[in-house]
Amino acid sequence: xxxxxxxxxxxxxxxxxxxxxxxxxxxxxxxxxxxxxxxxxxxxxxxxxxxxxxxxxxxxxxxxxxxxxxxxxxxxxxxxxxxxxxxxxxxxxxxxxxxxxxxxxxxxxxxxxxxxxxxxxxxxxxxxxxxxxxxxxxxxxxxxxxxxxxxxxxxxxxxxxxxxxxxxxxxxxxxxxxxxxxxxxxxxxxx
Ligand SMILES: [Fe+2]
Numbered sequence: 796x797x798x799x800x801x802x803x804x805x806x807x808x809x810x811x812x813x814x815x816x817x818x819x820x821x822x823x824x825x826x827x828x829x830x831x832x833x834x835x836x837x838x839x840x841x842x843x844x845x846x847x848x849x850x851x852x853x854x855x856x857x858x859x860x861x862x863x864x865x866x867x868x869x870x871x872x873x874x875x876x877x878x879x880x881x882x883x884x885x886x887x888x889x890x891x892x893x894x895x896x897x898x899x900x901x902x903x904x905x906x907x908x909x910x911x912x913x914x915x916x917x918x919x920x921x922x923x924x925x926x927x928x929x930x931x932x933x934x935x936x937x938x939x940x941x942x943x944x945x946x947x948x949x950x951x952x953x954x955x956x957x958x959x960x961x962x963x964x965x966x967x968x969x970x971x972x973x974x975x976x977x978x979x980x981x982x983x984x985x986x
Contacts, residue, residue, distance in 0.1 A: 889965025
């Protein structure tokens with residue numbers, strides 16, 4: 796790989812994200828243009844990664860580190876570290892999302908909602924796909940896409956997450972496939 800590509804700060808990423816969002820015609824366009832930026836940032840971790848980003852919350856199963864957000868919470872960038880054999884339940888984001896692998900494999904399961912959304916707090920999900928991604932691999936998710944994450948490796952994994960808006964401010968949901976429930980999904984953010 797071009798050595799130049801390995802230098803990419805979060806500040807440079809954010810500058811590029813601002814340009815993409817101002818130029819893009821729609822969400823699909825944003826996702827297509829953010830993909831290569833996320834990959835470049837993930838592969839340039841020496842430019843921005845700090846040891847403290849390995850920090851995890853044992854109760855939550857993962858650690859969430861905010862690297863950037865705009866004053867109105869737009870363009871939120873997080874480093875997320877996942878404990879072995881832990882993960883996040885099926886959830887949506889309330890905005891577009893692009894996730895890139897930084898270290899270690901992470902399993903992603905994708906779901907589709909199959910109920911008619913007429914009952915508050917009730918949701919039926921059907922699993923549609925599963926994929927494992929590693930360093931430099933990128934997942935782009937439109938608003939409303941539901942996925943669950945699991946680190947099935949024996950070591951802490953790390954991924955870089957970019958959202959159209961900070962997911963603590965989008966009113967997004969988590970889902971329980973067994974009990975068919977939808978509840979608010981609020982994260983614990985590391986200091
Ligand atoms: Fe997610």
